[in-house]
Amino acid sequence: MGQVVAFDDLCVRASDVTGQRSERVQVPPNTTVGEWIETLVNRLRLRRKDGDGNPYAYRPRLEREGRHLNATEIVGEVLQQDDHVVLHPNVNAG
């Protein structure tokens, strides 16, 4: 008989700015927001670079607090179970 330990994983919902892409993701508690963004962008299959190869900058907004998280904050310290985070891009029109 196998034995497993049940982890109390912290999970949140992550969405793109339109709300048309949304996924429930596990939060790596000890990483910084800046590091976590990279993972979220991949997970939501958002564009990482523009046509010239310049990276897009995304900022995650924590809906519960109505603010953007700073890149240096620790994810496990600022997020709570079932929080909703929306990725906001900096994008140019010309």
Place this chain on the structure above:
Amino acid sequence: MLLRSAHRYVAEALDLEGRRLGELSLTPDFSPAGEWSHLEGVRCGALDATAHHRSGVVEPVFDQTTGPPYVTGFRVRFDAADPTYNGPEIPWNYFQQCVEGSSAQMVNNGTLRAGEQFVYRVCAILVDRNQQARSPGSDIVIDDTPVTLALESVSLDRCLAGASRLGRSAWSNRDFPVFVPSSVLDEATEMVDAAGERETGGILIGYLRRDSESPELLAEITAQIPATHADAGHSHLTFTADTWSAVSDALALRGRNEILLGWWHSHPNFCRHCAAVMREQCALARPFFSRDDCELHRTVFDTAFSVALLISDVGEENLRYDWFGWRDGSIVTRGCHLFPGDEESIYAHRDECTTLRARVLNLQEKHHEY
């Protein structure tokens, strides 16, 4: 949109006399084609409007005349769809931008000179499934949260009866109907006038609805939210994270479950100080959706129902209003239906909207204080 392909795609480049120059490896992004195919499936009732259809396989459509590996296009077959549903064929010119981008390979190896014209045919070559890479970040997924569009029913015929067509030259009967109230255009025009030589813009919000008599969809734009906190200049407009935050706050204040349907922005008169003869030849003297505009639409508004409005000052008496949207997975000019202003669903809450805008501005000030 999670799409797989059992084929790799290459372009066979030929000179203008039909001589073979070489082969270009293509790495097409099939996501816009997938979004378009999904929308078409929903429009004809073959797919429901939930996210669980949004994974599938890209299958080449081989040229009936030449046979494989040459293709006339491709289809997206969704995993959860009725297997008898074929979906629309996306034509081969979907690869055009990708071929242009890849042509540098041939310039670099001396096969082509920079600026030299060539023609191409697209080929699909079967590859080993094991060579296909997994999506980055897939190790942390727990589940996809189905995004279901709330498709309230309305009578499309009734809507059409009260509306007039905008952008006649760009009209295609294949496009799904989009309705915009004149109040939105009025507000945008006021903003353009106030912005002067700088660009300005906003976000178009509203509802995606379903015709009560058919599976057809339609979009009803209900309002525009000004792009506050945007960095605006003579030839650029940057939507910042704070811009999106203000949009989110405005949507929450309105409390009507509206969704983002698209965006709009303006182009000032770039040729104001140019000689008349120069203006006649200048591409900037006509309405155009720039490369950055396409990038923004592709990056933020990649769902196939999303539209964009461009308001251009081209030195004429009146501003020009051009609409853009997705067709066959590519961004094209399109038409739009204009509500004249007496439509109940648009104007019943006009005073309330004005009050709400004032409250949104107030909230934004508080947001900055915070």
